[in-house]
Amino acid sequence: MKRACCVLLSLWLLLGCCGFVSASDDEPHTHIYGDWYTSVDPTCTAEGEERRDCEGCDAFETRPVGPLPHAYGDWYTSVDPTCTDEGEERRDCENCTAFQTRPVGPLPHAYGDWHTTVEPTCTDEGEERRDCENCTAFETRELNPLPHSFVIDPAVPVTCTTAGKTQGEHCELCGATKTAQTTLKPLGHAVLDENGDCVLCGAHVKDLCPYCHKDHSQELFGGLTAWFHRLFYRVRLLFQKG
Ligand SMILES: [Zn+2]
Ligand SMILES: [Zn+2]
Ligand SMILES: [Zn+2]
Ligand SMILES: [Zn+2]
Numbered sequence: 609m610k611r612a613c614c615v616l617l618s619l620w621l622l623l624g625c626c627g628f629v630s631a632s633d634d635e636p637h638t639h640i641y642g643d644w645y646t647s648v649d650p651t652c653t654a655e656g657e658e659r660r661d662c663e664g665c666d667a668f669e670t671r672p673v674g675p676l677p678h679a680y681g682d683w684y685t686s687v688d689p690t691c692t693d694e695g696e697e698r699r700d701c702e703n704c705t706a707f708q709t710r711p712v713g714p715l716p717h718a719y720g721d722w723h724t725t726v727e728p729t730c731t732d733e734g735e736e737r738r739d740c741e742n743c744t745a746f747e748t749r750e751l752n753p754l755p756h757s758f759v760i761d762p763a764v765p766v767t768c769t770t771a772g773k774t775q776g777e778h779c780e781l782c783g784a785t786k787t788a789q790t791t792l793k794p795l796g797h798a799v800l801d802e803n804g805d806c807v808l809c810g811a812h813v814k815d816l817c818p819y820c821h822k823d824h825s826q827e828l829f830g831g832l833t834a835w836f837h838r839l840f841y842r843v844r845l846l847f848q849k850g
C-alpha cells in the first residue's frame with residue numbers, strides 16, 4: 609500500500625512536471641519585442657530591412673527601410689555652353705549609376721572692338737558695330753552727328769549804286785545757315801547841291817533830280833516836274849539849315 613502511494617505520487621509529479629514544461633513551450637503569450645535593428649542595409653537602389661525579436665521566443669517582425677538617397681558628388685560640366693547654345697552640368701551618384709543634369713545658360717557673346725560702319729556727317733548720324741568673335745551676332749549703335757563747321761560770310765558794304773549784305777555765317781560742310789545775310793538795297797546818290805555831286809561817292813550826277821534822284825529829261829512835262837522838285841529841294845535845304 610505504501611509502495612502504491614509512492615508510485616502515484618511520482619506519477620503525479622511526473623505529469624505535473626511534463627505539464628509545466630509543455631506550458632512554457634506552446635502556450636500563447638504576449639510577445640515582448642526588443643528594439644528595432646537593421647537586419648539588411650538599404651542602398652540607394654534597394655530597400656533595406658529592420659527587424660525586432662521577441663525576448664521570450666523565436667518570433668520576430670520586419671519592416672522595410674526606404675532606399676538611401678543617392679550620394680551625389682559635385683556638379684561638373686558635361687557639355688560646354690557656347691554663346692548660342694546652352695551647355696549641361698552633371699553630377700553622378702558615388703554608389704550607383706544614377707545621375708542628374710541641369711542646363712547651363714549660354715555664354716555671353718565675346719564682342720570685339722567697336723568699328724565705324726557709317727561715318728557721321730553734320731546732318732546725319734553715323735553707326736558703329738561690334739561682332740562676336742565666336743558667332744554671327746553683332747551690335748550696332750548710333751554715332752552722334754558731327755558739329756557744323758561754321759564760316760563767316762563777310763559783310764559787303766552798300767554803296768550808292770551797288771547792293772550790300774550784312775555779315776552771315778554758314779556751315780562749309782552742309783551749307784546750313786546759322787546767320788542769314790540780309791541784302792541791303794543801293795543807297796542811291798545823295799545829291800548835295802546844284803553842282804550835282806553826290807556827297808557819298810563824289811559821282812557827278814547832275815542829270816538826276818536832287819529831290820527824287822530821277823532823270824526827268826525824258827518825261828512828259830519833265831521840265832515842269834524838275835522845276836518843282838528843285839523848288840522843293842531848296843525849301844527842304846532851308847528847313848534843314850534852319
Ligand atoms: Zn514571444
Ligand atoms: Zn545611387
Ligand atoms: Zn556669340
Ligand atoms: Zn553742317
Ligand SMILES: [Zn+2]
Nearest residue numbers: 768797806809
Ligand atoms: Zn553817290
Ligand SMILES: [Zn+2]
Nearest residue numbers: 817819820837
Ligand atoms: Zn525829281
